[in-house]
Amino acid sequence: MSIYTVVSHEQLETYLSLYDVGTLQSFRGIEAGVENTNYFVTTSHGEFVLTLVESVGVEKLPFILGFVDHLASRGMECAQPVHLNTGELFGELNERPAVLMNRLAGGPLEIPTLGQCKSIGAAQAHAHQLAAELPADQYTHLHQWCTETAAPILEKLDSSQKDLLQHALMDAGNIPWTNLPTGPVHADLFPDNALFDGESLSGFIDFYHACSAPYIYDLSVTLNAWCYDEEAGEYDQDKADALLAAYQATRPLTEEELQNLSAMQQVAALRFWLSRLRDKLFPKEGEFITVKDPAGKQSLLETLRSR
Numbered sequence: 213m214s215i216y217t218v219v220s221h222e223q224l225e226t227y228l229s230l231y232d233v234g235t236l237q238s239f240r241g242i243e244a245g246v247e248n249t250n251y252f253v254t255t256s257h258g259e260f261v262l263t264l265v266e267s268v269g270v271e272k273l274p275f276i277l278g279f280v281d282h283l284a285s286r287g288m289e290c291a292q293p294v295h296l297n298t299g300e301l302f303g304e305l306n307e308r309p310a311v312l313m314n315r316l317a318g319g320p321l322e323i324p325t326l327g328q329c330k331s332i333g334a335a336q337a338h339a340h341q342l343a344a345e346l347p348a349d350q351y352t353h354l355h356q357w358c359t360e361t362a363a364p365i366l367e368k369l370d371s372s373q374k375d376l377l378q379h380a381l382m383d384a385g386n387i388p389w390t391n392l393p394t395g396p397v398h399a400d401l402f403p404d405n406a407l408f409d410g411e412s413l414s415g416f417i418d419f420y421h422a423c424s425a426p427y428i429y430d431l432s433v434t435l436n437a438w439c440y441d442e443e444a445g446e447y448d449q450d451k452a453d454a455l456l457a458a459y460q461a462t463r464p465l466t467e468e469e470l471q472n473l474s475a476m477q478q479v480a481a482l483r484f485w486l487s488r489l490r491d492k493l494f495p496k497e498g499e500f501i502t503v504k505d506p507a508g509k510q511s512l513l514e515t516l517r518s519r
Contacts, residue, residue: 217308221236230297232257234256260312275396320407329439397422397429398422400418442508474519488504
């Protein structure tokens with residue numbers, strides 16, 4: 213469920229006057245959102261998506277939106293931010309940062325096909341090539357984040373979970389983080405953050421977790437999310453092989469990236485297991501956020517460590 217900040221027709225009409233997008237015809241809330249308030253907006257000039265940003269501080273938006281704008285301007289499939297008449301990439305509506313983007317065709321996925329996995333692998337590799345043209349600002353120290361997030365969680369776990377977490381943290385510390393190619397990445401490219409029109413990729417959406425990190429971390433998040441069925445507890449190696457081959461056909465991994473890809477997939481599983489544990493064990497009051505079951509990511513981490 214979305215954290216809705218209600219917007220009236222009059223308020224939106226006034227806000228849209230700051231853009232060259234024509235006059236407001238209609239709008240409606242998007243219930244599929246989890247962390248931000250989203251609306252589909254129709255104007256005399258076309259279809260757009262309005263996001264009232266609830267999930268990140270305004271200080272991070274120049275990096276996030278600058279990254280998306282760069283990708284879109286270089287031909288990458290993603291929702292392109294619409295510039296205000298002043299040239300800015302976001303404004304303010306109802307005391308929230310407000311972002312207007314062109315609406316992409318298609319819809320999000322539940323269970324990706326083999327062909328869609330190939331498409332996402334090639335597209336992500338292209339995104340990483342374009343990201344390399346930008347400075348690696350907003351760097352996220354993933355091992356440090358995992359270690360700090362795990363500290364209050366450990367005492368609430370059973371002995372087997374503690375053992376799994378502690379060993380995963382130790383292994384994450386052995387990755388040569390500073391040697392790996394790094395730059396701006398999506399960092400949350402789950403199937404519901406990519407829109408497809410049939411087998412054709414329309415583009416990436418929801419960059420609000422974007423940061424700078426090793427490219428193979430971003431790839432690992434995607435491999436885990438697109439190739440592992442949490443309900444069945446099964447890792448689809450055929451999909452993983454197809455996704456990775458399509459990625460490498462566009463951006464070949466370095467020898468060091470290949471050597472650390474398996475370990476980085478475990479870090480990606482650990483990171484999302486910890487975030488789900490945190491949300492379940494330490495819920496934030498007053499926020500309507502969907503709390504996802506940590507068990508799926510725990511099972512994924514166990515599966516990856518047993519391979």
